[in-house]
Amino acid sequence: MVIYTLRDDAIRLISAPKATQREAEYYAQGTLDQDVVDYFKQATEQSGALPYQTQINQTLRRAIESEGLEDIEALKARLLEDPEFLRKLAKYIKAA
Numbered sequence: 001m002v003i004y005t006l007r008d009d010a011i012r013l014i015s016a017p018k019a020t021q022r023e024a025e026y027y028a029q030g031t032l033d034q035d036v037v038d039y040f041k042q043a044t045e046q047s048g049a050l051p052y053q054t055q056i057n058q059t060l061r062r063a064i065e066s067e068g069l070e071d072i073e074a075l076k077a078r079l080l081e082d083p084e085f086l087r088k089l090a091k092y093i094k095a096a
Contacts, residue, residue, distance in 0.1 A: 032056075 040052035040059075049055070079085045 036056075037052070040055045043049055043055055044052050050058075
């Protein structure tokens with residue numbers, strides 16, 4: 001397991017790596033607003049709820065993944081408005 005701490009804008013290694021079956025997990029030390037923590041802790045009171053740290057991680061992951069999807073959609077829209085791209089695409093399809 002690798003534990004990092006964030007102090008003075010520097011990430012420091014605290015312990016040695018340990019192999020896991022899934023993606024590497026890092027323990028980060030930081031601060032969150034109390035209302036954010038309270039929100040996720042309250043959500044853990046529901047039956048079958050995941051731990052609040054897991055919920056925070058999942059929320060952050062969804063935000064990152066959806067941001068990437070928005071970028072892809074924006075790129076598609078720009079390409080479909082680009083006459084040069086459309087000409088090259090038509091030429092490519094015709095040659096195929």
